[in-house]
Amino acid sequence: MTLLEVPFARYLAMNKVKKMKRYHVGKAWRRESPTIVQGRYREFCQCDFDIAGQFDPMIPDAECLKIMCEILSGLQLGDFLIKMAWKDVRHEMVVKKGLAPEVADRIGDYVQCHGGVSLVEQMFQDPRLSQNKQALEGLGDLKLLFEYLTLFGIADKISFDLSLARGLDYYTGVIYEAVLLQTPTQAGEEPLNVGSVAAGGRYDGLVGMFDPKGHKVPCVGLSIGVERIFYIVEQRMKTKGEKVRTTETQVFVATPQKNFLQERLKLIAELWDSGIKAEMLYKNNPKLLTQLHYCESTGIPLVVIIGEQELKEGVIKIRSVASREEVAIKRENFVAEIQKRLSES
Amino acid sequence: MTLLEVPFARYLAMNKVKKMKRYHVGKAWRRESPTIVQGRYREFCQCDFDIAGQFDPMIPDAECLKIMCEILSGLQLGDFLIKMAWKDVRHEMVVKKGLAPEVADRIGDYVQCHGGVSLVEQMFQDPRLSQNKQALEGLGDLKLLFEYLTLFGIADKISFDLSLARGLDYYTGVIYEAVLLQTPTQAGEEPLNVGSVAAGGRYDGLVGMFDPKGHKVPCVGLSIGVERIFYIVEQRMKTKGEKVRTTETQVFVATPQKNFLQERLKLIAELWDSGIKAEMLYKNNPKLLTQLHYCESTGIPLVVIIGEQELKEGVIKIRSVASREEVAIKRENFVAEIQKRLSES
Numbered sequence: 220m221t222l223l224e225v226p227f228a229r230y231l232a233m234n235k236v237k238k239m240k241r242y243h244v245g246k247a248w249r250r251e252s253p254t255i256v257q258g259r260y261r262e263f264c265q266c267d268f269d270i271a272g273q274f275d276p277m278i279p280d281a282e283c284l285k286i287m288c289e290i291l292s293g294l295q296l297g298d299f300l301i302k303m304a305w306k307d308v309r310h311e312m313v314v315k316k317g318l319a320p321e322v323a324d325r326i327g328d329y330v331q332c333h334g335g336v337s338l339v340e341q342m343f344q345d346p347r348l349s350q351n352k353q354a355l356e357g358l359g360d361l362k363l364l365f366e367y368l369t370l371f372g373i374a375d376k377i378s379f380d381l382s383l384a385r386g387l388d389y390y391t392g393v394i395y396e397a398v399l400l401q402t403p404t405q406a407g408e409e410p411l412n413v414g415s416v417a418a419g420g421r422y423d424g425l426v427g428m429f430d431p432k433g434h435k436v437p438c439v440g441l442s443i444g445v446e447r448i449f450y451i452v453e454q455r456m457k458t459k460g461e462k463v464r465t466t467e468t469q470v471f472v473a474t475p476q477k478n479f480l481q482e483r484l485k486l487i488a489e490l491w492d493s494g495i496k497a498e499m500l501y502k503n504n505p506k507l508l509t510q511l512h513y514c515e516s517t518g519i520p521l522v523v524i525i526g527e528q529e530l531k532e533g534v535i536k537i538r539s540v541a542s543r544e545e546v547a548i549k550r551e552n553f554v555a556e557i558q559k560r561l562s563e564s
Numbered sequence: 565m566t567l568l569e570v571p572f573a574r575y576l577a578m579n580k581v582k583k584m585k586r587y588h589v590g591k592a593w594r595r596e597s598p599t600i601v602q603g604r605y606r607e608f609c610q611c612d613f614d615i616a617g618q619f620d621p622m623i624p625d626a627e628c629l630k631i632m633c634e635i636l637s638g639l640q641l642g643d644f645l646i647k648m649a650w651k652d653v654r655h656e657m658v659v660k661k662g663l664a665p666e667v668a669d670r671i672g673d674y675v676q677c678h679g680g681v682s683l684v685e686q687m688f689q690d691p692r693l694s695q696n697k698q699a700l701e702g703l704g705d706l707k708l709l710f711e712y713l714t715l716f717g718i719a720d721k722i723s724f725d726l727s728l729a730r731g732l733d734y735y736t737g738v739i740y741e742a743v744l745l746q747t748p749t750q751a752g753e754e755p756l757n758v759g760s761v762a763a764g765g766r767y768d769g770l771v772g773m774f775d776p777k778g779h780k781v782p783c784v785g786l787s788i789g790v791e792r793i794f795y796i797v798e799q800r801m802k803t804k805g806e807k808v809r810t811t812e813t814q815v816f817v818a819t820p821q822k823n824f825l826q827e828r829l830k831l832i833a834e835l836w837d838s839g840i841k842a843e844m845l846y847k848n849n850p851k852l853l854t855q856l857h858y859c860e861s862t863g864i865p866l867v868v869i870i871g872e873q874e875l876k877e878g879v880i881k882i883r884s885v886a887s888r889e890e891v892a893i894k895r896e897n898f899v900a901e902i903q904k905r906l907s908e909s
Contacts, residue, residue, distance in 0.1 A: 274846035278825075282846075289836070370829040372837075480623075484715040491634070492717075501619035501627075 223247055223267045224389075224422055224440060231271055231436050232429035238272035238436075244445070260446070269440030271426070276360055280393055280421060281367035283441045287397055287417050288373045290443055296416070296451065298400040302380035303393060305330050307420070308361070311392040318357040322348070326358065330379040338379070339365045364393065389428075394420030399451070416451070417443045464518040469561055471519045472499040473510040475526045480504075482525045486535070490523075493554050495561070514540045521560060523553060568592055568612040569734075569767055569785060576616055576781050577774035583617035583781075589790070605791075614785030616771070621705055625738055625766060626712035628786045632742055632762050633718045635788055641761070641796065643745040647725035648738060650675050652765070653706070656737040663702040667693070671703065675724040683724070684710045709738065734773075739765030744796070761796070762788045809863040814906055816864045817844040818855040820871045825849075827870045831880070831898075835868075838899050840906070859885045866905060868898060 223245060231239065247265045268286055270279040284301060291299045309327060312318040329342050339362050348354040368374040383396060397417040419441030426436040456463050472487045480503050490497035498519065500510060514522055524536040524545070535553040537560075538545045548556045568590060576584065592610045613631055615624040629646060636644045654672060657663040674687050684707050693699040713719040728741060742762040764786030772780040798808050817832045825848050835842035843864065845855060859867055869881040869890070880898040882905075883890045893901045 270846075272846070275825075275848045278829075278846040281829075285833070285836070366826075367829055370826055371833045480620075481711075481715060484623075484626075484712055488630070488716045491630070501615075501617070501623040503620045 223265055223442065224269065224425060224438070227267070227269055227271075227440075228422070228425040228436075228438065229429045231426045231438075232434075236271070236436075240270045240272075242266065242268040264445045266443040266445050267440060268443075269438055271436050271438045273437055277363040277367055279439050280364060281371060283419055283439050284368060284377065284395065285371045285373055287395075287419065287441050287443075288371075288376050291397055291417065294448060294452075296399055296448065299376070299397055299416070300400060301377045301395050301397045302383055303377060303395045304383040304420075305379045305381045306383070307390060307392065307394045308379075312357045315391075316357050318353050322351060322354045322357065326354065327381070330381065360392075389422045389425045390420045391423045392421040394418075415444070416447055417441060462518045466498075466517060466519075468496050468498045468517065468519045469521060470495055470497045470557055471510065471514045471522045472497060473507065473514075473522050473524050474505075475507040475524065477504040479525060482530065486523060486525060489554055490557070493558065495554070495557060511540075520564065521557060523557070568610055568787065569614065569770060569783070572612070572614055572616075572785075573767070573770040573781075573783065574774045576771050576783075577779075581616070581781075585615045585617075587611065587613040609790045611788040611790050612785060613788075614783055616781050616783045618782055622708040622712055624784050625709060626716060628764055628784050629713060629722065629740065630716045630718055632740075632764065632786050632788075633721050636742055636762065639793060639797075641744055641793065644721070644742055644761070645745060646722045646740050646742045647728055648722060648740045649728040649765075650724045650726045651728070652735060652737065652739045653724075657702040660736075661702050663698050667696060667699045667702065671699065672726070675726065705737075734767045734770045735765045736768045737766040739763075760789070761792050762786060807863045811843075811862060811864075813841050813843045813862065813864045814866060815840055815842045815902055816855065816859045816867045817842060818852065818859075818867050818869050819850075820852040820869065822849040824870060827875065831868060831870060834899055835902070838903065840899070840902060856885075865909065866902065868902070 223243060227241075227243070230236070244264065244266045246262055248262050268283065270282065272279075287301060305327060309323045312323045312326070313320050325347060326342060329338055329345070339358065342358060343349050343362070348358065365374055365377075368377055377395070380396075383394075395418065396415045398415055419439070421437070421439045423435060423437040426438060427433045453463050470490055472483045472490070474483055483499050487497050487499050500513065511522065513519075520540055522538040522540060524538060526536075529536055529547070532547070533550050534547040535550055536545050536547050537553065537556060568588060572586075572588070575581070589609065589611045591607055593607050613628065615627065617624075632646060650672060654668045657668045657671070658665050670690075670692060671687060674683055674690070684703065687703060688694050688707070693703065710719055710722075713722055722740070725741075728739075740763065741760045743760055764784070766782070766784045768780060768782040771783060772778045801808050815835055817828045817835070819828055828844050832842050832844050845858065856867065858864075865885055867883040867885060869883060871881075874881055874892070877892070878895050879892040880895055881890050881892050882898065882901060
């Protein structure tokens with residue numbers, strides 16, 4: 220993932236945009252052979268968020284990590300951790316900031332223990348580091364970042380990973396990857412080794428590569444592996460025997476009798492006009508069983524039914540697909556009743 | 565517009581999909597030279613809705629017209645009319661249904677008067693047509709369509725246009741175009757000749773062109789000219805002196821003093837965690853004037869302000885950008901107050 224940063228950087232360079240914050244959902248293509256059984260096709264869908272511009276250090280970086288946490292929490296994928304690539308941070312310290320390699324490695328010793336905000340504090344308490352001016356400067360950005368992550372309430376979600384190094388060479392500085400933490404396999408539940416579901420980092424040099432004069436625009440961003448996440452969610456739902464819905468249809472309009480197309484059209488127009496997502500079969504005279512099967516297979520929760528009897532009595536039948544319970548509601552109240560049920564569920 | 569039907573048809577053929585209902589927002593490219601001054605670039609954004617599958621006549625067609633009306637009404641673009649291309653309907657009657665050309669032209673005489681549901685009824689009352697078996701059959705689909713459009717409450721939005729013929733040759737049968745009705749030019753208002761903003765129709769042959777065995781899947785759909793509509797909306801807002809917003813940010817977090825980055829980060833995290841769209845400048849010590857100017861130029865309606873005095877008193881100042889009014893709210897209540905103001909506006 221994260222390949223959409225290249226067209227984004229090219230866009231900024233070509234249009235001389237110096238500042239931008241945007242998200243994008245689009246197609247991306249991977250170079251390596253796809254592993255189709257795991258849902259990894261060559262063409263895939265990815266969601267990117269990026270902040271471009273010259274800003275004070277670590278503020279946009281912290282926002283990107285906050286957004287990554289928000290998205291992964293919001294999707295309710297279970298526990299996750301964001302791992303920062305130590306190798307890339309070390310490279311930045313030594314090559315860009317001129318920190319002595321042995322000082323960087325001393326920081327690395329700490330990193331090896333465990334990551335996060337407590338790590339940074341421990342390092343500042345170590346006189347070998349806190350009395351070393353170079354080390355203090357090298358630690359400055361990390362300290363800032365973890366300070367901001369603490370204010371955002373997400374410092375406990377972030378740790379360093381000594382083995383992690385991202386495959387793309389245009390990253391500079393802090394690089395990270397989000398991994399789902401595997402829940403213990405329960406009876407009947409298939410084990411899921413899901414790995415990385417999101418990644419990101421800073422790429423300050425990429426825009427300059429596309430600019431004719433080499434003008435740089437610092438960037439930081441993240442990518443969400445939309446298809447990987449879909450695959451995980453689908454697998455989990457299948458394991459639980461839940462249906463994966465592909466539409467948001469809330470109500471189906473059905474009839475048990477022939478020659479009720481006109482009434483169905485009237486009902487569905489009323490539902491649509493009230494902002495309710497409704498569907499019906501495009502048949503003049505569909506069988507009731509076909510209509511109810513359709514609701515079960517597509518996961519539509521409610522059915523409104525109109526037939527001769529309902530028409531005579533001035534009512535509409537509302538059926539819950541799950542419980543198969545049916546109640547007759549006065550024709551003039553049926554939209555309100557549907558809205559009530561939908562807001563309760 | 566409507567070029568996205570080609571990849572959709574190819575998708576159906578290649579994946580042997582026999583039935584589908586979907587919408588899509590994506591990029592399309594026009595062949596003719598772009599008129600950039602009118603906002604017509606070669607690459608543009610278009611929204612498509614299509615129903616594919618073998619269904620009873622005119623039900624999906626009526627739904628497409630209903631959706632077109634819903635979208636155009638929902639966008640509040642002013643009065644509009646959907647014009648059906650008579651030439652294509654005549655072609656369908658004569659070539660596909662075998663109606664004698666002179667009978668089709670007699671229908672055409674009626675169409676020339678005025679379109680819509682009353683037209684169809686008038687035709688059925690004319691003995692030259694109602695006593696002609698061929699004409700009755702030829703009129704059958706039109707009658708059905710207008711019956712359904714009446715049930716959907718949109719028959720008055722549809723009329724025939726004798727001059728209209730769509731440029732694409734894969735359309736079959738009913739083809740239509742939505743045009744905005746120009747409001748009389750008022751003093752100070754620039755005239756807007758906007759023409760077509762949406763189009764659609766039936767294309768029963770297109771899928772078969774991509775299927776190796778020529779298997780057909782009947783399709784009907786519509787396209788919304790998203791960029792054309794954006795251009796119109798922008799022009800109107802400019803005329804009225806309204807600001808065109810490019811973000812949905814609801815609240816800006818500002819400070820009048822130095823060294824308040826930490827407090828701003830805490831406040832913005834609280835707002836984000838409550839689902840409020842908030843922004844701040846990525847600067848350690850931005851000037852208050854810069855922050856307020858930013859809100860005015862981007863149209864952010866509310867500012868929350870934290871400074872030394874607010875911190876001491878345990879309050880947050882909420883400022884309305886439009887009225888410049890400021891009130892101090894207890895720190896623990898500021899999110900609720902923001903939510904209240906946002907729900908009221």
